[in-house]
Amino acid sequence: MELFLFGLFALGAAGGALAVVFSQNVVRMAFYLVISLGCTAGLFFMLGADFVGATQLLIYVGGTVVLLIFGVMLTATGPYLSIRTSSGDLIQAVVVGGAFLAMLILTVMQVDWSGYSAKLAAAHGASSMERAGYTDPADGNTSRSLGLALLGTRPDQDLGSERAGELSTGYLLPFEIVSVHLLVVLVGAAYLARAKRKLTRVET
């Protein structure tokens, strides 16, 4: 069952990404992007990251892609609906990209991940994913731990840890920085995209 679901989501994500590359129509590209991002959210759910998967669905598929579709609607008028890539460029990019992909996948396959994981677990103790939360990790319980980590406390690492009197670091400062950053970005985007008016100097 897990293998079937992984195959489904992986095929959706990779196939959607390939379709984004090879489609020439902007509207279709946006649709394939929705498929790819939605299947990525499915992969997140399969990895036990329920909160990240839900965030991916809400923010990416619900927010960012809708923003992109607004951009498509505002800019794709008549003759500019599909600006074609010249096929020479596309073939060149696919050859280079295929070589890059082959290098990445061969590199990934060379590494004995389970051996390293066992070594790391022996050195640092078991991963906190195994002892986090109150319910079975497969049922999904990361949102409480994630919220506490963003507030600066890490009960998922410190509870039941061997290191006495030593607390793990949380993410309060990055959280504040990213929230201010988001505010600045929204103000800046509204400023950049505002309707231009001609400056009228008031003659005195």
Add this chain to the structure above:
Amino acid sequence: MSTVGLNGYLAVAAVLFVCGVICMATKRNGIGVLMGGELVLNGANINFVAFSKYGTLGLDGQIASLFVIVLAAAEAAVALAIALNFYNNHLTIDVDRADELKG
């Protein structure tokens, strides 16, 4: 053994990353270039979450992926505003026309 393991997720992430890079390099539509950027960030996100489960990264990987999602949303907002401005000035979204800074 019917489990997938880390390699499968890393391979999917590599495919998404490479597709995003190709998309960014070849699309002449500005919005298409943005979509390529989203694909690249998603590939990186899959890596973060996969290592958070199969490595000893724990929840830190998921937090990193949350930050990536937020920053991607911010980037899309600003880039879209720039694209709209470009469209207002040039009446097209073809990025090859943005060559005023060419020496």
